[in-house]
Amino acid sequence: MTDTLLQHLKTYFGYSSYRPGQLEVIQAAMQGTDSFVLMPTGGGKSLCYQLPALTLPYVTVVVSPLMSLMKDQVDALKANGVSAEFINSSLSREEILQIYARLRQQELKLLYVAPERLLQPQFLDRLSELGVSLIAIDEAHCISQWGHDFRPDYMALSILKQRFPSVPLMALTATADGATRQDIVQQLGLQQHYEYVGSFDRPNIRYMVQEKFRPLEQLVAYLKQQDGLSGIVYCNSRRKVDELAAQLQERGYSAAAYHAGMDSTARGSVQDAFQRDDIQVIVATVAFGMGINKSNIRFVVHYELSRTIESYYQETGRAGRDGVNAEALMLFDPADIGRIFHWIDQEENEQRARVGRQRFQAMAAFAEAQTCRRLVLLNYFGEARQTACGNCDICLSPPKQFDGSELAQKALSCVYRVGQRFGMNHVIEVLRGSQNQKILQYGHQQLSTWGIGQDYSHDFWLSILRQLVHFGFLQQDITQHAALKLLPAARPVLRSEQSLQLAVPRLHASSTNKEKDKRKPQQYDRLLFSRLRQLRKKIAERDNIAPFMVFSDASLIDMCQQLPGNDAQMLDVSGVGQTKLKRYGEDFIAEIEHYLVDAPESGKLA
Template structure:
């Protein structure tokens, strides 16, 4: 089916009859109208907010081919497959295609037989890519993941900076730049590099279906295993780790405990990465353990959790990564284990980088904002949205809202800790790491304490009333606030800073969240029910599972991920509504004309058999 039809349809017609959605959401309609009329646009919408419709529908409304610049080759195939399922004429050009297929796609593009063509930036910028575009009538250019253009952003890619050629060669063709995360400086850079008098469309960054949760890292891997087992058994999820070695070790650990976990990082062979990505996209219940090399452009809607075993370096990165959960709008979790090692590790990475001083200062500022989010005792969503200049009230759905922490004044303890660091250095002429300082505070006469005669200090034993875990929590917050520096180049020894004096003088108060008992992390979060089970009664759930089983067979037959056929949210709606004929089925959100015609009879048959069972 040609989605353009003989008489050119309007935007509402395409939305309802091709995509099967009853109405536009938020500012989608405004963006579609602006771009379809030939205007440039910068679109900021959270992951799962419906950015793709903002360029796909205008591409069908305008004469010519819509060219989509996408940085992730591995996912173009699924994006195109999803459009073909809708009856939209789409194709991609990247290095995975053989010469004959490339020639066929190029010929279809020249003949005007494509509505949308997806290209990697490298392919587009090549001599052959630019020559092909010069031979086509172009409806629009869509630059996805546009934050990659910014050298100050969290995912800079040099080839994105060269996309300014689109504005120079095709000044009359509208350009739409899309991203889920960009602070104000990054937005300005996107507009300056890619657009001409572009209009900015900034929607709410809020993802109310995602629950944000940060736990104190005690034994991170054991905590992660417990979290998945007790709250997300059988669910699809993503676990982010900082290093490649950690990725492989954590994936092996989870797999050893019966979880279908796979590793993904840039150091794995390309064939293995492709295989693991395919399984993650195609199969239910796979957990991908990955570095940040994984995830950009992920369209899988049923990711029920994103876990961070290591803290991201910026709120932009955190927002981008956690946004891969719950794209279907059903409940999902963003879980992170956070400890002193994260503070030390991220500061060390900044110091060891070869970037100039300005970039290091910017990176430190972004890290400070991320640390403030991790240490927050108030609503995490308010802080997260505030970073993107969006005002909000307490969400009632993050860990701090659901279980408000009790704050205690830890100023006296902080003064003891800072004094102990100072006196140990003063008497020995050298600095010491956290374990030794805490031993002195708690009055533990270790061999090292006695060798340095630190049992004779006035600070020896003055902190015996607190546990080692309490002292480490306090030290983490002092390090996060630049009141203590941890020197990773010299055995993680502790140094005071200029700001330490404010606390020692009593001019600055320190407040901490009261520690939870270690066992608290082992209980199941009863307020986080499984998203489908909570919405469906037993009989409806049985029908839902039957629909999923049918969908798996269709997906295997078509060679596409299951969600490309129909997402869980649509199957859930069918199980609840139980439409009795094709017209009623067509009224379900996500069932357009093509899917009704292709799958309607099979779906009605499954419901009839289930009703008679």
Template sequence: MPKKFPSALDALQHVWGYPAFRSLQAQAIDHVVAGRDALVLMPTGGGKSLCFQIPALLREGVGIVVSPLIALMQDQVAALRELGLRAAFLNSTLDATEARAVQRAARQGELDLLYMAPERLLSESGQALLDDLRIALFAIDEAHCVSQWGHDFRPEYGQLSLLRERWPEVPRVALTATADEPTRHEIVQRLLHDGAEFVSSFDRPNIRYRVVEKRDGRAQLLQFIRSEHPHDCGVVYALSRNTVEEVAEMLAGHGLRALPYHAGLPAAIRTAHLRRFLDEDGIVMVATIAFGMGIDKPDVRFVAHLDMPKSIEGYFQETGRAGRDGLPATAWMAYGLADVVQQRRLIDLSDADDAYKRLSTAKLDAMLALAEAADCRRVRLLGYFGEASAPCGNCDNCLNPPQLIDATEAAQKLLSTIYRCRQASGTSFAASHLIDVLRGKRTEKTERHGHHALSTFGIGADLSETDWRLLLRQLVAQRLVEVDAAHFNVLHLTDASRAVLKGAQRIHLKHREPGAERRRRSTNGSTTSTGTRPTMQAMSSADAELFAHLRTWRAATAKEHGVPAFVVFPDATLQAIALARPDSLDALRGISGVGDKKRDTYGAALLEVIAQASEMG
């Protein structure tokens, strides 16, 4: 593979097999090729990697890529080698002999791209190696990790300012999928020198966002996967390690190929589970956020949250691991009052300073607003990142618009009951008891405290316990009621509740009629603020059968080459092949995602699979 290409577009077409650049890729690439610093912010699956991989081919020397995850390095290097590029990594998985071989290849100019963990780069030996090289550029992936105010701060990233100081003439490109305005500013300030910002749309139109009221989260999760993604690859996020293991066992017990992943598992088990997730089809990984950045698998069809993330940045980053191939995917979350209480308690109990706690609280409040939204979730999500948009037609609120009802009177009844129970007994009470009072339920506790004699006893009998808990959750989310998690989850009024009690503030709640959950709208024809939603194209039975044969061939080929299946070809490319049925190498070269090296390596075998399927058909 030659080091030079006439142009960035020539490299894109011949190496990657794509006909044209997307979004701001061409501008960012030209900027870096010219030797200038850049911040590239594109959503997961938006093509960030090309913004440093192609400049590394067009500039003299080797491109040094700082990546925080071993698994991500290995998969990206494997994918680049499949494309015919000279790529390698230096990390702890290599023994001394292998590491010396990589360093020798780098010194002899035999590499296009070298991936390094930040710890390896910052070491004395790492810096000595870089001093010996002609460096084309530095690419800092997952650059949001540099921000102390961000959702995934990593201290070693703060030391990467060394790159600017020690090799000032080498251009640096910082890349991330998630960064609000303060985080972007910090990335530029710490890592770059007057770096231009290339900020693409944050929209992922192929992802359908859904939030359900949490009743029995695990049963709801099982129903969601069984009904919508029974054979698909997915990720389920949970907050605690125990929950991860219990949910993985539950899903496996119902016939799903589910595996647990969290930091408390032995490293060998984590590695084995990760490899199965990356290499096999249909694996459901149940994980804490330890299963985080760098999940490069393109055919993840759903990401589910059993517990609410602590920020929109975290939610966007995690849901962004679905549908990297541009085909339809689902971001599903079960959300309840306990999520609000738990997240606020974690902030209160943290050792962080007051400024950080205030920031964390503001981020949580934004996440709560997204979860409670009655309007388009995508508009809310993009608006958080400063991007204006129109209703998407592809989130739960757009597909099944909730009715808004005036719940001010009910809210006043609930707030009054909290106040009167405390006034009568000199102590506060948790939700269950207060709902019993509202609904006029005589219990040993209501009798003992004399709450059956209160004026609010029974005034809420017209609403169910579920209705009252829904109202309470939204009052807590709006900071009209406070849950004291340190004292048995008793409820307190806040100063803001006075405006509701006096009628100066109205409360509107979402209301869905029982059974109103409509059948999911067909993905064909759905539109978003950025155009037509990408879909899995309709295939005839013959084309679908060929697609299945191609996937079987891919699985065997990937195993033979020792790489994940998607590294050979992603589903989107196999689908295009199944629909086009190319009958020659030249025709195969016209398929998006089939570059020169892959055509030469796999072309004959692909044509044989197509021919055999045609004969059988």
């Protein structure tokens, strides 16, 4: 069976090896075992259920939250030669009946549905009659009360284990902290499940934060550097989306707005044009998020501060899904913090508001961080690391450092002395010797750490504590009102066995951005790449599909590096399987040959 899976992997998807975690998850599904899968966006989650679906006897049902995402994934599967369909409200009754007929004849390997459709009693009855081999629940964080994108419709999926007790469930997500992961498993009733928690690291993405001064001019200057590549600009309001899209159009950019206030026809038209590379930049609210399966997005800009690290991570993850270098830029105005806190406070459900405040505090800390951005993200998700990435604005233009060992010991000791039961503000009040009501109520004015940090301001200590969280010495427990907890890595610091360099807190905003690009550029012929992109666009228009569904940017780069001259060499290119070789191989081999004949020495390696 393993050999068959590997053969299908190459034939249908064009890959010769698995990414980390994929094979183990696939084997669990083949053995009928439930599984929880956490992989970053672009990490290969979809293949975990798509590949076993090709060999399982009955259909694999995929629960997906957005119609646009279903269509994109089904179109991509069909382009790879896989029999797949979706059922949602965009289809006519006749089209749905045709899909049911194909299910009865066991012609379909994958069926994508929304949770609302799946849970209709008649639909469940029909699936029971026809047979189901595997149920995959994508964007599984939507089921959790702790998830950043909680959806009530997803909670009803808990009935699936009762209705299909012998069918393995696979819950997949790219963004879930510890509390969310536990809640997903409990809500779905996963039994003796296999769990894979992959790395959250997306090393090909550069994370950058610029203080916002003249945001439109900053954005225009950034877009000029992108040279026509695809990107997304996220805003927090529909009004700002419309306004910014119009301003970019006035400056000659191929840009369009996308938000939930537009009718579905207009949204669909914009998304299709973006998928086909007819529009360079989408200016959008977060409504333009999970439904994007476009692999060649090269940059994501957050024009305003996100509300949660989970949503920020997921939105930036739209860039560089093909593994090629990409960038994530955030324009940050410290004044946004108070405004967003005010929005969160409008939430009527106090529990949701509390969780929202705690999650946004982490997002604000990311924007204000003076430590490696990637470390902030990875440690937030429980992937404890202490080594800076070298590929973010902080690493490229580092703040001044000092020996913060003594201050760290004071802060960590104070967290321990208050019982690891209180948040940052209370710990700071103890350090600074406050005698407020809460301090006196708990008798914390009698602690040995009370007042030992009175020489420093509240904001100074806030920066120090945030850095200790970012470095993985402390964590904030969202299930206990963001109480600070010591992590194992803190022990050597407390015992003076490890010195610690911290950033001098930047209590006053810097007005310049001085980072320099130090990444080693990918080596390939840019002129040939441009010609292959033009050919890809021409073929995509002929076949009425998105260009990246022909070949990804990563495949085109690999072609530029390998220069395949026959079918066997083309099959060695990443992402080229038998199906795509038959459909497109001859055209691309011919284009490469023509280029080498026309301009054998004109390529520009960069």
